[in-house]
Structures are given as C-alpha cells and as structure tokens.
Amino acid sequence: MASRYDRAITVFSPDGHLFQVEYAQEAVKKGSTAVGIRGTDIVVLGVEKKSVAKLQDERTVRKICALDDHVCMAFAGLTADARVVINRSRVECQSYKLTVEDPVTVEYITRFIATLKQKYTQSNGRRPFGISALIVGFDDDGIPRLYQTDPSGTYHAWKANAIGRSAKTVREFLEKNYTEDAIANDSEAIKLAIRALLEVVQSGGKNIELAIIRRHQPLKMFSAKEIELQVTEIEKEKEEAEKKKSKKTT
C-alpha cells in the first residue's frame, strides 16, 4: 500500500501517513550521532565525527555550525540539505538583526527553520529536507535553550536530546543520567555529553567533536587535545567507581 502513496509528498495515505516525511526521518538515521545538553550556565553540543578521507581537508567536514554569535546548531542527515538550511538561517539571523536591532532568540530561529522544513512537506514536487537539527544558544535574558527540529517541521524544547544513528541508545542513557548533579556545573555537563557519545562512538575520543556556549560568551569548539583530556578523566572516574563497587561487594 505504501508504494502507491509515497510518490508525491502532498498525498496522504488512507491511514493518514505522509510517507515521504517518514522516509526523510530514516535518512536522518543514516547520519552520525549528535547530542545536545542544556546545563544551568552552559549548553553543550557533541557529535560523532565522520572519518575523513586521507586527501580530504578536515576543516570542511563540519557537523556543528554557528548560526550567529550566540546560537549554533548540529545536524544529522543529508549534508547538502543541511548546508541549504544553515545558509538560509544565517541570512535570516542577520536580516532580523538589521531590521529589529536585536539578535534573534533561539526560539525564533528554530521556528524559522521548522517553518521552512514544513513548507517543503506541503509543496508540490519537492521533497522534505532530510535533516534533524539540534539548536542551542542563550537568549538576551541569559536562559540557556536547546531545541530539536525534524524533517516534518515540528520543533520542541529539550533538556537533553540526541539525533542520528543510535539516537535511541543515547537518549536512553541521557534519561538515566541527566540529573541535577550531572548538570550542577559546566564541566559536569561537558562530561555528560562526552559519556553519552562514548556509548555509541566506535573509536573513542578521537572521533568526537564538541562545542559549548557559555552565557554572554561566543561559541567555543574544543580541540582534539581538550577532548582527549576529558575522555581520560571520564575513564579514570569510571575505574574509581568500579573499584568502589567491587570493594563494597567484598
């Protein structure tokens, strides 16, 4: 039945499905994992880096992009679709700033991206964007925000979320481990993001990329060394926790 209703996205199936939108969500699962965490004074985005070919320039393969000084996003899915969405959002951020003389709120730009995505689910002859995005940032009021959008054009605010391949596993990890203690301070929030990614990333710290935004500060990308340091600390803490456990049982 699906094959008769998935040709043109403007057609509903008899049981109310928009198959092209659902297939676009499958395309998102082909992208590598991205995780976003909203702390008290910090927002963190972590992604699983794709392995870069020998002759490829690493700088051009980026999953985390700044939309403005105070907003950034990570995506999972079709690279080309992401590039188009990011370019349009960046233009919108500047256009808004010039018109209203205020920077965009995170919610505004998320709504803009979500509306753009929804238009493509209702347009004749176009296919939906095959990306999900995690948008983080601080508004002028100093409150941290994390939003997630998907190919259907819906958006929601989250405390922590993951998208892409193995997103389910990461989300389950976050549901268990996102506690008040875990986000008590900035370094704990960063460690939580890295621990969530290590659940699914196959070769450890060298395949992780991390970005943070602190209140009233611009986006900071972590270098490979800084991430390795964090990973070593996490592994030490894990060992100590295991030693304590084994002592308790004996």
Next chain:
Amino acid sequence: MAATFFGEVVKAPCRAGTEDQEEEEEGRRETAEDREVRRQLARKREVRLFRRQTKTSLEVSLLEKYPCSKFIIAIGNNAVAFLSSFVMNSGVWEEVGCAKLWNEWCRTTDTTHLSPAEAFCVFYHLKSSPSVFGSCARKNMQVTLLTCRHVTDYKTSESISSLHFPFLKALKTQNFKEPPCCSLLEQPNIVHDLPAAVLSYCQVWKIPAVLYLCYTDVMKLDLITVEAFKPILSSRSLKGLVKNIPQSTEILKKLMTTNEIQSNIYT
C-alpha cells in the same frame, strides 16, 4: 510521455486504435525469436567447481570428497564478515574449492573469461578438526545459514519505530531439534533467494538446517549488524569453533576500517 500534477512521468495512451494493434502484432512476432534465443542462452548456463590455487576443476562433488557434519553458509557481506572474523580466525581453515557460475545475466561470454578472483562462492574446511568435515553421510550433517535482510522487509503489527534493530530471527527445518539462539521468524514474513533454496532442499532431504536472519537498517558492511550475530556463537554448531572472542572483535574492527567506503551524502 506526459507529466502528471504530482510530477510523475507516465506513458500517454495512444488514442489511434489501429496503430496499437500493429505494434502488438510486431511484438508477438519478435517474442518467438526471443524465446529461441533465450533457450540457446539457457543451455549455456553452467556451474563449475574448481580449486583456485591449481585452477583445476573438481570432478567429484564437493560433499562426496569432503563429507562433513557441519556446513555453515554465510550470505551477504555482514554475515561473511561475522564468519571470517569470529569463526575463521580461530583455527586453520583451508580453502578446498570455489564455485563459479555463468548465466545470461553475466557480463562475460562464458566462465573461462571470468577472472580467477570472481568466484561466487568459496568453500573452506577446518584442518585441525576432522569432525567438522568428518565422518560420512548426509545423515549426520547439520547446516547453518547466516544472512541479512533490510528491516523494511520485516512485516509486523507493531510499529517499526518500537523495534530495536538489528535483531535476529531464526527459521529451521523439521529435523533441526536443537532450540535456536533467538526467536523464530513469525508469519507473514518469508525468506528469499539462496537461503530459501538451501532451506527448502534441506527440508525435502530431511537435513537438519537452521537459518539465522539478521534484520538491519544498514545493508552495507557495519559493525553493529555483524555483532548482532553474536548470540549464534553459543549454539552447538559454532560453539567449539570460536576460541578468542576479543581478538575476533579486533579483527572485525580492522575489517570495517579497510572496507569503509567514503560517502559524503550523509553527515
């Protein structure tokens, strides 16, 4: 050709009735010739068994020459990766022959023009354990098949988003008495192609056989999909064959990195 409102391209039906009839007649005339050509090509189909190292044909049937009690077949790149890293890296396996086939869909004119590397199936036997290719008779033989299928082929009343893939399903013949390592494949799902042919053969000839089918969302070589086959290592047929699991996992990871195809479509 015409384009519809939805952007599909469809063939516009011809309203001139007579033109249609002529075209049909021509079609019919050609079909008879086509049939003859196809018959000629079908006669040329062949399956050849030979030894790769010496390039000599195996005159005798492989099973008669190397009677075995355990026959394990892996179909598809993930199943083959599992078998080669977990089973074939423990112990010494010797290649005893390979199969080349030719049918009218092949690009070359006959088997002699296929390069030696283009074997469709390679047969190995375990040097150190004669019982694997041991005492006689198909009576004692047990067949294990491993293959993968895309999860969209899996029919279930539950929604796909609630399933945790990759997952394993089993299908066995009547004579297979051992409990399988995972749940059985439910109706209305069916098995296709080579695994179906092998299972049918085993069912007819009363050979105990089991197929372990991994439903996955990644059909290319993928670590998580290959690791989904791990429960099979506890089955009777594979138990004695796998010695060092951590080492096998390392070998598997190396296999993944060497086979990674650079694709920039998804990030």
